[in-house]
Amino acid sequence: MLNIKGFSLSRENEKFMLINDMFIRSGMKVNIFGNNDTGRSLLLRSIHGDFYGFGGKIEIKDKPILFYKKKKKTILLENTSHLLINESVWKNIIIPLPKVTARQKQNIMELCMISKLSDKIGKKINTLSSSSKKFIELIRAVIQLPQIILIDDLENYFDDKNIVTALEICNFALNSGASVITTSKRKLENFDVYYRIQDSKVVKL
Amino acid sequence: MKKGIFFQIIVIFFILLGWNLLHIGYDFQKDLFERNISSLPMMVLSMQENTLEQVKIRIEKKDYIEDIIIIQDSVIAQTLISNYDLVEGNEILRSYILPTAMQINFRGEIFQIEQKQELDKILLEYSPGVIHYFDDQRWQIDQNKISLLTKAYYAGFGIFIIFMMFIAILLRVHFEMKNDHFWKIFHSSGGNYRKRGTQYFINSIYICLIPLILNLAIYYTIRYMQLLSVKIDYKIFGIEILTIIISSVFAAITLREHLK
Numbered sequence: 110m111l112n113i114k115g116f117s118l119s120r121e122n123e124k125f126m127l128i129n130d131m132f133i134r135s136g137m138k139v140n141i142f143g144n145n146d147t148g149r150s151l152l153l154r155s156i157h158g159d160f161y162g163f164g165g166k167i168e169i170k171d172k173p174i175l176f177y178k179k180k181k182k183t184i185l186l187e188n189t190s191h192l193l194i195n196e197s198v199w200k201n202i203i204i205p206l207p208k209v210t211a212r213q214k215q216n217i218m219e220l221c222m223i224s225k226l227s228d229k230i231g232k233k234i235n236t237l238s239s240s241s242k243k244f245i246e247l248i249r250a251v252i253q254l255p256q257i258i259l260i261d262d263l264e265n266y267f268d269d270k271n272i273v274t275a276l277e278i279c280n281f282a283l284n285s286g287a288s289v290i291t292t293s294k295r296k297l298e299n300f301d302v303y304y305r306i307q308d309s310k311v312v313k314l
Numbered sequence: 315m316k317k318g319i320f321f322q323i324i325v326i327f328f329i330l331l332g333w334n335l336l337h338i339g340y341d342f343q344k345d346l347f348e349r350n351i352s353s354l355p356m357m358v359l360s361m362q363e364n365t366l367e368q369v370k371i372r373i374e375k376k377d378y379i380e381d382i383i384i385i386q387d388s389v390i391a392q393t394l395i396s397n398y399d400l401v402e403g404n405e406i407l408r409s410y411i412l413p414t415a416m417q418i419n420f421r422g423e424i425f426q427i428e429q430k431q432e433l434d435k436i437l438l439e440y441s442p443g444v445i446h447y448f449d450d451q452r453w454q455i456d457q458n459k460i461s462l463l464t465k466a467y468y469a470g471f472g473i474f475i476i477f478m479m480f481i482a483i484l485l486r487v488h489f490e491m492k493n494d495h496f497w498k499i500f501h502s503s504g505g506n507y508r509k510r511g512t513q514y515f516i517n518s519i520y521i522c523l524i525p526l527i528l529n530l531a532i533y534y535t536i537r538y539m540q541l542l543s544v545k546i547d548y549k550i551f552g553i554e555i556l557t558i559i560i561s562s563v564f565a566a567i568t569l570r571e572h573l574k
Contacts, residue, residue, distance in 0.1 A: 180507065181504065181507065184503070184504040185502070187502075191498070191499045191502045191503060192499065193495075193496060193499055204496075204499060204500055204503050204505060205500060205503045205504045205505035205506075207506070207509075246503070249503050249504070250503070250504060253504045255504060
């Protein structure tokens with residue numbers, strides 16, 4: 110599904126985040142880990158089509174990311190939270206949905222139950238913890254069944270127990286053929302594929 | 315419907331209401347002055363009835379002529395006798411040769427400077443056999459009033475266009491910018507990238523049509539109930555909706571980076 114070839118980022122004439130060849134199939138959970146300032150966030154933004162200052166080629170389903178400019182099939186969960194703080198959990202989850210079907214409603218309730226948000230569904234966002242807020246963003250992404258869910262710095266919001274919960278939520282989209290790509294500072298458990306960033310290169314483990 | 319859109323519809327409705335009141339006020343006042351002109355007849359006198367008939371034939375088809383009445387000399391004598399109680403002087407009056415009179419009534423809305431000059435020119439051709447009396451001073455005063463009223467109306471009309479555009483663009487940009495945060499979250503959360511543009515277009519239709527339809531409904535209700543004698547030209551409603559549409563287009567141009 111995702112095919113990256115000859116990818117590189119540049120900073121002051123110095124290339125970093127070099128990827129010779131990366132192919133990620135649908136339904137895969139991928140963890141890319143490495144230190145700070147290695148270009149993890151820029152890689153995710155490049156795949157998402159928010160950043161074009163890279164070298165090489167990125168294709169999703171054999172089409173360049175430029176093709177998806179106005180009809181994005183990826184959802185990026187960045188470090189900063191993208192929520193309406195004065196609105197309820199429910200409202201924040203359904204923001205991008207044109208219409209909430211009975212099936213979607215049921216799925217949302219199930220996912221909220223997994224993330225222990227079911228009793229807070231009517232509460233305003235500003236009363237919730239940062240991990241709960243990230244769960245809301247994750248449920249919102251998952252429920253739309255995109256081709257790829259990109260999560261930057263997964264460990265920033267979740268402890269090990271919550272990471273397991275987050276992956277359980279991701280399974281909903283994974284079962285429908287989506288892929289999940291996460292970045293982190295350390296290697297996380299329960300992923301299908303791992304890439305390590307070392308010496309400015311991305312290496313498959 | 316969002317509160318912001320509702321608020322804009324209300325504001326534009328009231329501006330349109332004021333604008334339509336301007337048209338009604340202008341038409342009403344102009345109608346009053348024109349009726350004053352219509353009530354000013356011109357009396358044309360001649361000793362030869364034939365000459366008056368010729369004048370009548372020449373001018374009766376003019377669009378500014380309401381009607382022409384030729385009054386025979388005998389009728390004039392009779393009118394004078396009865397009006398001034400001159401029964402005793404009846405015989406004396408009958409011994410005089412009185413002129414035949416022609417009363418010309420005008421259509422006030424058409425009888426303006428150009429038309430008056432044309433009529434004066436025609437009557438001049440028949441002088442000195444024909445003399446005419448007309449209250450030029452009153453006619454001129456009414457013409458001046460109409461001219462001033464029209465100037466004031468056009469100025470008001472222009473001000474309303476500018477005011478409408480200013481308020482409509484200002485409110486539109488304000489409420490769109492207020493929603494900018496929502497749309498950023500909407501897009502970043504995976505929402506359809508075209509949704510904002512589509513929503514802007516739908517809201518524009520609401521903003522353009524609802525206030526105008528409400529104004530039209532009020533206008534036709536009042537007309538139906540025969541509470542209003544003057545008519546608003548359809549073109550005026552066209553100009554009004556065009557102004558709101560142009561405002562929406564200008565607001566869209568201002569917001570183009572946000573609507574993408």
